[in-house]
Amino acid sequence: MGLTLSWLSVIILIPLAGLFLKSLELSPEQFWAILSSRRTLNALRVSFGLAFAAACVNLVMGSIIVWALVRYRFPGRRLFDAIVDVPFALPTAVAGVALTALFAEKGWLGAPLAALGIKVAFTPVGIFVAMIFIGIPFVVRTVQPVLQDLDPEIEEAAGSLGASRWQTITRVILPSLAPALLTGLALAFARAVGEYGSVIFIAGNLPNISEIAPLLIVIRLSEFRYADATAIAVVMLVVSFVIIFAVNRLQRWAQSRIPVR
């Protein structure tokens, strides 16, 4: 017991406390000045904005993937089920170089897209693509078990009472999946906001345009501007806390309303 707590505090609590202590060395005015500088604001906007957009794409595509994997039988289903976990398991640097090479102007997908006049690599679109990649497993893996355990009788009841298939899905199934869907969205968003390895290769990293907040932290550190790095980190950390808290609440909400089979 004591061992656990002391280890936890050595490895997690002390480092985090150090971060907050460091940020307390800044006066509120200094803190505000760092955060409201144009470059910081733009980096935060890029990170949070694109992460949210990518999480929304993951929500829609993740739901479609879950539906196909759980409800339909098709050749290669188990293989694709396993493939969903690849973005989890693939080291982020590997994902980063692979996506960049794929979407670069001469890449397998980059070349046809360039012919259409769409540039992906080294633009904000590239960041968006990388964030979609790393977020896929979160929505699928949170929603999949819930859809699997959904009682088939409530669908049959809805159908036999005259609901159309579309009505059954939007009025019966989607509400049951809502907590899981929101949890998946939040997890994908949290991961995308903090993501570094898979994004920096494809991003182009132009200040104010395609520079993400974690990269700005690294840049500030390499310039020995520790205060700037800390201030940005604190903002991102607070957002992660809020997301964890929200996810825990969502889980409790989910447990209280899912029909038990």
Next chain:
Amino acid sequence: MTMQIAESVSLTPPDARARAHAAAARDSLRTEPRAVRVAIIALAVTFLSVFVVLPLVLVFAQAFSRGVLAYVAALAEPEALAAIKLTLVVAAISVGLNLVFGLVAAWAIAKFEFPGKTFLITLIDLPFSVSPVISGLVFVLLFGAQGYFGNWLRDHDIQILFAVPGIALATTFVTFPFVARALIPLMQEQGTQEEEAAISLGASGLQTFFRVTLPNIKWGVLYGVLLCNARAMGEFGAVSVVSGHIRGETNTMPLLVEILYNEYQFVAAFAIASLLAMLALITLIAKTILERHLDEGQDVHDH
């Protein structure tokens, strides 16, 4: 479930055709027209192929683009070997530490009640949701030249940052949740009855742990170690911040991928990347097998 219902209502010798018809009607209430089904499957498969399969295939295609010899030569470079060795050492340290303390933490959380338990669980989860860059930053703030322990470390001539201890610490931080997270639900479900029985029959605490608890959770332990190891070997952001990128000394495999890629040594970069991708694939296969074992274990307990 449909089968059970159909059987239980067979009062008179049932008309097989009518029954089949009823079952089909019930099934049709739970599925979509064929066109919609095909469209959804196609959409899912295309999306996964473009976003996941293609990058994976590309890693290997690029690694072997100049032939097998160039691939082997790239991996035999001293820098590559040093990176592979460092990655293995760091993974061994952090998996070892997290195995021991993950076990203890899961044991404490699953088998005992104490104030602050929820807070403890939140703490364990934290490294999952914190940006890896921030995980590295906290160690720079502690041990860096301007950090809280910076002066003390310099006076005692201890090098943590830009050296193996710093890389191992950051990796341990990032991979902390895996073992504990894999074990907590498993141990909670198994409860404390078997341990209580062992102790009341005269087993010591350690005997109970090694002969009763550990055999019960062995698949869970393996599962946690597997995922912990995969992340430890592949960690990039946190390690990048604390490593200092000293060539041949503090570059792990993911860091070397970055350096080689930025130097346009694509074959070499993708050769190292292909090793990491293989690690990921092996991890996924092993994970699938372990999950089957874990499910079976749970079934035994359910009955």
